[in-house]
Amino acid sequence: MMRFSGASRTATALLAATLIASACSATGDADHSTDGSRPADPPAATQAGEAATKAPSAALAPFYTQKIQWTPCKDNFQCGRLAVPLDYANPGGERIQISVVRLPATGAQRVGSILLNPGGPGGSGIAYARAAKTVLSPAVLSRFDTVGFDPRGVGQSSPVRCLSGPELDKFIGLDGTPDSSAEVAALAKGAKDFAEGCEARSAKLLPHVGTADAARDMDVLRAALGDQGLTYLGKSYGTYLGAVYADLFPKKIRAMVLDGAIDPSLPPVPSVNAAQARGFEVAFRSFLADCFKESSCPFAGRNTDMAQSQLANLLKAADQHPLRNNTGDGRKIDESWTTLGIVTALYDKRSWPVLRAALGQAFRGDGTTLLKLADILVDRDQNGTYSNQTEANMAVNCVDHPYPHKISAYEEAARAAQKESPLFGSYVMWGSLPCEYWPVKPTGTDKPLKAAGAPPILVVGTQRDPATPYEWAKALATQLSSGVLLSYDGDGHTAYRTGSTCIDQAVDRYVISLTAPSNGTLCPKVT
Missing domain, CATH: 3.40.50.1820 (Alpha/Beta hydrolase fold, catalytic domain)
Structure with a gap:
């Protein structure tokens, strides 16, 4: 669960190329360290x-x-x-x-x-x-x-630091397309836990x-x-x-x-998130047009509407019964991890061959390559450690922009986005939910x-x-x-x-x- 403000496609393409060559993910040369504290309010x-x-x-x-x-x-x-x-x-x-x-x-x-x-x-x-x-x-x-x-x-x-590696695994794997009050409540609790984790570990920043x-x-x-x-x-x-x-x-x-x-x-909710969801829908259709030219295209038939329905069915199935994970790390490849994997490859046309192969495997119940693609986007290493990209992404967005502070606003926006962008609308819209519970007020304006x-x-x-x-x-x-x-x-x-x-x-x-x-x-x- 995250907001796709976007990492550059160059890094995504380079890492996806590594997947093609070796069937394993990699992360950028970030030379990570954890030093220091952080600043206090800027002037207007x-x-x-x-x-x-x-x-x-x-x-x-x-x-x-x-x-x-x-x-x-x-x-x-x-x-x-x-x-x-x-x-x-x-x-x-x-x-x-x-x-x-x-x-x-x-x-x-x-x-x-x-x-x-x-x-x-x-x-x-x-x-x-x-x-x-x-x-x-x-x-x-x-x-x-x-x-x-x-x-x-x-x-x-x-x-900024908020959660441990296992906690981030759990957070990112939350059901990002809740369709019941219980699932909304679980997503809200995860978002609140994320915000509270950031306050506990990085309040000064x-x-x-x-x-x-x-x-x-x-x-x-x-x-x-x-x-x-x-x-x-x-x-x-x-x-x-x-x-x-x-x-x-x-x-x-x-x-x-x-x-x-x-x-x-x-404003991020609903305008930015809705536009991003539309963008991923457009990108997926472009991917399909290219896929249909290839004998290895895993979609039954060569019809865009049918293919979109086939993908929607895959996401629904992963929501109920996670795909197989052959990495040995124990993560459940549910709808959220599956969606992240697809989105990662849509960033760059050069990653489309990887996505074709990954979806072919997923239709046979194996989500391993999609999981490795998702790890690229959230900058997770094979040993389960993360850079602070996901935490910083949320922290900067939440302070840069005003967000709704009623969960009903997210529910309404997600429903509207889902109608317009059936594959990605709800997922992208709910990704901003931690900002509802953010412990500091935004200093930026739209x-x-x-x-x-x-x-x-x-x-x-x-x-x-x-x-x-x-x-x-x-x-x-x-x-x-x-x-x-x-x-x-x-x-x-x-x-x-x-x-x-x-x-x-x-x-x-x-x-x-x-x-x-x-x-x-x-x-x-x-x-």
Whole structure:
């Protein structure tokens, strides 16, 4: 049970490829550690925006003038730590450390640094940067130092912790499509236990893991790297982080690419969750169209409606009688784990062969490969340990956005979503339920972000993106005062470096030369 703000498709595709080769899952190179505590309430966004147009205050000067001490840390990367205020409203108080990695530019014509965020919220920017040769083109790697960081509350940067590994297994396996009052009550108890676990283990951090604070940290990092203007590539949730940064620090941007955009004006329940559910339905239909061309397609007949019914029957059956689990870890592959496995492979077209095989096995009662796919999305290792991705995802979302505080609102929204998106609607909608019981009030609001005064910001949208629907990219490009929309007639989550030469060349030209494509440019489907 989780909200699909989205990890980048690059990490998902790489790990799914590992499944193809070895029939076992893997996790990213996140170099996890558990250090430190966390921040206190941020000032209002309007105050921060005003401050951002001026020089940093005297109290923030020690942070903006710091120099990162870099040390070698495997494969030509350098690792460092960035000090930031626990509470930007009290910069003289407690400090925390943000973990950073850097891969120096490979060429002589260095421009500066490019900061990366893979999404989530909760995705490790450190792990993402370590995949730099896949994430960025050789031309960009030549001219820019690649910099990844774990946002506060994530990974190595004062991580939020809520549940143990076995407790997370139980939480994620809760029936996410309750169809009786008893099942609703069980789901509510699990959501409340999750929220209480976060309060018990991370109470000091929870009010201060919001995106606005992460954006402020990013500006301190920009200064510490010696860049007058930020060059940034954000995917999925990383587009929201980038848009918030742009709204707070519009004059501090050099180039910003927001790929797989989130619409910041939408409330999560019902609007965001309903749109995501629709996106996964669209992605599944695209998968079916491709599957029907293959002799190994496991669906009876070659009819979309029949295939959707066959999958719906599989999910219902798993709800009553879990699929077989050959991993030996004892988990029951119920409807929730089955759904997660399917969703994982829908993030990237390159994972569709794995999904074909996994569904063929599932129709024969074996859910093992679907379980391994699900483990990729929730970042669970084979030994039963998790990164803090799931916990950070919930903690950031719950503080970033107002959520309903009546379970009847979730019930009503789930019913409506189920009618519109029969396979995924109810499951996605109920995924936000822990925020009903969250122990701290949200500090963020749902509103358009304009970033008035910013240079051109490139918003990239994929027309059949499952996790961040294309309509969101169009909305964000319109909201931003300098937004430029670049569209891709493609499948999967995000577009840059996933197979389209047209997209890659347009992004590279903008990042390197600051020449944006014409607003509304459409890159054709790759066949």
